Amino acid sequence: MSTTAPRLLQVRRSVRVTPRMVRVTLAGTELAGFGGDGPDRRIKMFFPVPGQERPAVPRATSGGPLWPPGEPRPAIRTYTVRRFDADAGELDVDFVLHEGHGPAAAWARDARPGAWVGVSEPGGRYEPDPAAGFHLVIGDETALPAVATVLAALPGGVPAVAFLEVADADEEQDLPGAADVRWVHRGDREPGVPLAEAVRAADLPAGSGQAWLSGESACVRDLRKHLLDERGLDRRRVYATGYWRLK
Ligand SMILES: Cc1cc2nc3c(=O)[nH]c(=O)nc-3n(C[C@H](O)[C@H](O)[C@H](O)COP(=O)(O)OP(=O)(O)OC[C@H]3O[C@@H](n4cnc5c(N)ncnc54)[C@H](O)[C@@H]3O)c2cc1C
Structure with a gap:
């Protein structure tokens, strides 16, 4: 506190x-x-x-x-x-x-x-890295408020792609910035599973990217590991926070 x-x-x-x-x-x-x-x-x-x-x-x-x-x-x-x-x-x-x-x-x-x-007073350390070759933004509904502020802060002229899991099309929102936003609909599936599948299946831009990801804790842990181990992102450029826990 x-x-x-x-x-x-x-x-x-x-x-x-x-x-x-x-x-x-x-x-x-x-x-x-x-x-x-x-x-x-x-x-x-x-x-x-x-x-x-x-x-x-x-x-x-x-x-x-x-x-x-x-x-x-x-x-x-x-x-x-x-x-x-x-x-x-x-x-x-x-x-x-x-x-x-x-x-x-x-x-x-x-x-x-x-x-x-x-x-309380606000906290938070994330800032877009001006040297990143691309930006990756990943989250679920709980992350959308932060995603909106992150997308608004990304530098222009650098590729940015966002993967956002929501229950269905009615939960999609207009977001600021110029990112390529890919909505993932959960439907009846377990939270985080469709999101993890979409990120794993994606072709990401080339270069050394910066990632911001938040949402259900197990999904965030899994995707952080995927970005580090399988996509080769630098751990200093992966900003991951579990927002809630599926019980
Ligand atoms: C840094 C940070 C920023 C956050 N920003 C936001 C935000 O802007 N907006 C927002 O809505 N949330 C946000 N969250 C997530 C929010 O704190 C949690 O969802 C929190 O658990 C909600 O509290 P509650 O009292 O409603 O439920 P709790 O009493 O914490 O949980 C009760 C039950 O609900 C389940 N549950 C909690 N959240 C969800 C969910 N999203 N979907 C399905 N089941 C759930 C739990 O598994 C538990 O079984 C943020 C979390 C963090 C760490």
Whole structure:
């Protein structure tokens, strides 16, 4: 956890981006000074427990985070800064409404204007390598918010290809940038399997590429190994994060 206390923000509005993705716009006086610019910026979100209006958040002290005594601890999950607009004072987070009954997805499904949530300082180290011969971007629905920011940050004039697994055609989104985007539809198959098949079967551009990949953890592990061992990518140019675990 960062040394700064999480900011308490309120929902300004929420809209459906696709049938299974909701965009929640957060705002509030505590958003001032938020450092959310850049590709793939991650935040910890603190969700209230049922029956609670505001989540308990820790106070930053020199001895570490101090939780308010006697209050139930929030559910904490990691999400992506989809858009931060300092002038409008707005932070967008896109939530997949998955069927696993988690507290974060449930909160997003029901989020009404005025609902409170805590947000940490953003982290994340990914930057496009200007020397890369091509860019490879791989992910599932949970990765789409970050993928959008990664594609927007890629340099022009360098080949870029994205493999994106979603449930079906209704979950495809318009994405920025000039990458060759290949949508992979999961249908009834296990998450990550169609994505791994598509990447393994692909002809990739020549040269030494940089890869960004995220999604279901086992799939990410498998594809990272594939990119290193079978495609010969340099491990310093493969940026892989497991986002969730199929149980
Ligand atoms: C760096 C990072 C950035 C992320 N950014 C985003 C983002 O911008 N948007 C986003 O939607 N997610 C994002 N995620 C993924 C998100 O944190 C997880 O999906 C998280 O588990 C959701 O919490 P929950 O409370 O809804 O479910 P949990 O309580 O964590 O899990 C409950 C059950 O749901 C299952 N489950 C969790 N996620 C999924 C899923 N996507 N599909 C199917 N089953 C699932 C679990 O296997 C478990 O059985 C990100 C993760 C990381 C690490």
